[in-house]
Amino acid sequence: MWARLAAVLMIMSGPAIAEAGRAGQPQWLARITLARSELHDPTRWSAAETNILAAHFNYWERLTSAGPVVLAGRTLDEDGQGRLAPDAVGLIIFEAPDRVAAERMMTEDPGVKAGLWRYKLNSYRVALSR
Numbered sequence: 001m002w003a004r005l006a007a008v009l010m011i012m013s014g015p016a017i018a019e020a021g022r023a024g025q026p027q028w029l030a031r032i033t034l035a036r037s038e039l040h041d042p043t044r045w046s047a048a049e050t051n052i053l054a055a056h057f058n059y060w061e062r063l064t065s066a067g068p069v070v071l072a073g074r075t076l077d078e079d080g081q082g083r084l085a086p087d088a089v090g091l092i093i094f095e096a097p098d099r100v101a102a103e104r105m106m107t108e109d110p111g112v113k114a115g116l117w118r119y120k121l122n123s124y125r126v127a128l129s130r
Contacts, residue, residue, distance in 0.1 A: 025095035027070065028102040029124035032090035032117050039116060040084040055110035060092065063105070068095045070126060090117070093124060 038044050045053070063069045070093040077085035096102035102121055111117045 025068070025097060026102075027093060027095050027124045027126060028099075029122045030090075030092040030094070030102075030106055031120045031122075032074075032092070032111075033119075034084070034088065034117050035115055037086075040079075040086065040088065041082070042084070043082070049114075049116060052110050052114045052116055059108070059110055063094065068105070070094060093126065099123070 034040060039049070060069060060072050064072065072090070072092040072094075074090040075085065075088050077088065079085055094102070094105065096105055099121070106112055106119050106121055109119075112119060
């Protein structure tokens with residue numbers, strides 16, 4: 001009985017816990033897509049493009065450590081020949097005080113700066129999390 005009650009309380013408090021400590025910061029969802037079709041084939045990336053990808057990862061890793069990133073990742077689907085699927089996307093959910101700050105975070109991404117990928121930014125709110 002106590003285990004069931006504890007599970008119910010965890011489920012009920014999950015979103016409140018997820019929101020705790022966020023100080024009411026608006027959340028943003030960035031959907032990242034590759035800017036050119038040849039980028040779906042990692043074997044065709046130049047050394048410079050590979051370095052930009054590493055800088056992109058480091059940029060978001062620093063922001064994750066600093067606190068505004070809720071989650072970041074990408075789809076893993078391939079076409080069966082080692083190329084990323086045509087609908088491959090990266091997703092980042094992060095906090096920023098307003099759209100201007102959120103846009104600035106995205107335009108400072110090394111991959112966006114270099115024109116390797118594009119992004120679409122939407123206001124967002126995490127409703128449930130585990």
